[in-house]
Amino acid sequence: MFLSTILDKPVCQPIKKPYERWYTFMEKNVEFWLPDSEWHTKAHCARVLLLALLIGHQKGLSEEEKDALGMAAVFHDSRRHDDGIDKGHGSRAAAYYKEYCREHGLSYDAQTYYITYYHDQDDSLGLSEIAKSSDLSEQAVLLYQIFKDADALDRFRLGPDGLDENFLRTEEARQLVDFAKDLLQKSNETNA
């Protein structure tokens, strides 16, 4: 699912290449524990990937930082036991990411690890753990917020009231609400 109709929009041009690269990587290499999941499918991760790259681009992130978000998007829901809150799936996915890097030579990024680890926890916990870590710069806070906004923007898949926009953390994400709805619709149409 390359989401061609969306990717060809001018707004997506700057992030089309990294989207295609990480999407293909996920399809080929990332194993999901819950392949029959209703809500946390690879299609969900693909939309989060696109949204995270878009917000990241609009925030002026470097290519490396966008890759850190891309890796988090393709791994973040891969280690779920169920479709509920399933607290702890973030830490399991982070462990999988770390092990994958060691075994397959993917470049390890501490930001990806922390974002993935704490994406299923309250911001207060995620942010305080990021602040405590000596491996991370302040920029990791911004990456965490961008990622959580991208994941939240795909909550419309749960229903029209799936997202309370007041909880979004970045202005860029607030501007992408209609885009996220359109993305979901196009993604469902291509049935992937």
Ligand SMILES: [Fe+2]
């Ligand atoms: Fe998750």
Ligand SMILES: [Fe+2]
């Ligand atoms: Fe997610």
